[in-house]
Amino acid sequence: MGGDYGPEVVIAGAAIAQRYLPGVYFLFYGIEDLVEPILKKYPNLSTVSRFYATKTYTRMDEKPSQALRVGRGRSSMWHAIEAVKNGEADACISAGNTGALMAMSYFCLKMISGVERPGIAGVWPTLRGESVVLDIGATIGASAHQLVDFAVMGAGMFRALYCIKKPTIGLLNVGVEEVKGLDEIKKAGMILRKVQLDGLEYKGFVEGNDIGKGTADVVITEGFSGNIALKVAEGTAQQMSDILKNAMSSSILSRLGYFLSRDAFRKLKQKMDPNRVNGGVLLGLNGVVIKSHGSANASSFASAIGVGYEMVNNELLKRIIEDLRCFHEKRETFLNSEGEFVIDKEVI
């Protein structure tokens, strides 16, 4: 029901995904009067989907607390998440209110044991291919231990998406020297160096311009700067293509030039297209929940469904739970008698 275009895009997206994802089955949750007429337009979907009418739905402008109070046990968003909890669905995909989706998922699915806070991980196009960046907006601020949990989960997600055994991890900072930046980031770096983990390779700090270069497979940050980074990259890409488009249509020669090099522009568009990599993965929860861009069109929403599909098929949750268990066990060996994490006599 959410996002800029509501059920229209969700159902059209499912119809696209149906063609590419073998064996997928959809459970739709929403307001009957609004959803049924659209479903009728996609008769092929009826064999691989079921519709559940709900009493209400979560508005895009509701505060998380309000959405939870009003929607708990009643809204389409809640029911979709609950289906994951009850094992009726393998993944929940929503283009709705991010804060509400976070709050309801947190409340309904609960956190994986030992993890304090959820993060949203996104796939970021880079010069070398793609990187996973998290947290891109779930929670503001993060302690060193939370950042390290993000690193473990992000590495698990990267391994689930691509066949790489030991993805490289970078911590987003304002300089690459070990002495620079926020204390919690420096401490997270110390923990990652000390607690050697099998499923990832810690590379050190990376800067904002390293994300696009693909310097690290997985880039870790807290939700505030992660969200700023994501939006700035989107904005800059948009700005550049707008400038180029204007400049390209300013003379007949340049219009001809554009025509001849349209292939190059198609490549650029494909590479930087936010639709192609739509689908933020909520990590840290006992269940797979995918957040689609609110402005997603049908093919973009299909891509978010695809991300959920990959996550389920490659057993993301099992991997992450196992990796976190390993990490937390290893971490135990560094705790002092007061239960504090100590490196070189410093409490982290």
Add this chain to the structure above:
Amino acid sequence: MGGDYGPEVVIAGAAIAQRYLPGVYFLFYGIEDLVEPILKKYPNLSTVSRFYATKTYTRMDEKPSQALRVGRGRSSMWHAIEAVKNGEADACISAGNTGALMAMSYFCLKMISGVERPGIAGVWPTLRGESVVLDIGATIGASAHQLVDFAVMGAGMFRALYCIKKPTIGLLNVGVEEVKGLDEIKKAGMILRKVQLDGLEYKGFVEGNDIGKGTADVVITEGFSGNIALKVAEGTAQQMSDILKNAMSSSILSRLGYFLSRDAFRKLKQKMDPNRVNGGVLLGLNGVVIKSHGSANASSFASAIGVGYEMVNNELLKRIIEDLRCFHEKRETFLNSEGEFVIDKEVI
């Protein structure tokens, strides 16, 4: 002496600036053996410059505290800043170690009365023209009152650069709704709404993608996310032009297309060129100090000199000191008997 290329670029940059900035006079500070041979290559400069040999210079990898300890009263950077303090120079321009430049400027020039921390302001190319963004990396974290000081100073800088009487101010946040984001940002927004100021118009929150759109003339953030934002924008612009360049040279047709539309690419390059807008302004200090990109080439360093020139010619410092005085006076009227800033019975 600093930056990636040392005195070579600084002197060549001054030689360029000499042609465009009437009446400018340069004081060069550096190690004699390294600077003198380069100065000889630019005989025209000798009539408008003087060279001062210094005992040492600040290395790019020195920690600020170390740079201050070693360089105080001795390094070329210190002497250049001191020249501003003593009124021998109107502005100091350096491509050196940012942290050291901050620390020395802070120590030598001192803060403007009532301002707690310095910020670095940069000029950001946007679809509408140019915006001023600060802080792009001076200090990590900022209180609500510090953010509002940044807003006042950023507005002053914008007015000094462009003929606009009431620049619009946006606070960088993870959403535009008043309930979202960091507490200090929300509080800064409340203060800016409450204390109406003549020299700026507060627009509300802006998101990362709004910077490139030019939604606000001045975008305010603390140094960590500001630096991430700046670097991400640079990285994305670089990434896009790399992709396009590769795609453009992939076939004969697209190469021809590139040739025909090279004017459009020149426009894009001009618009997004970090060299064109090089020169971060250290705000909050009793003196004009400009930080050039370490990787600046000669024309880019000349642009940093140009920024300093504009700031001095348009009496940036006088404006900012006056604006801050006005703001702090107005703010006084909102203080309760305990000296706390109160809006709607809430202490900010």
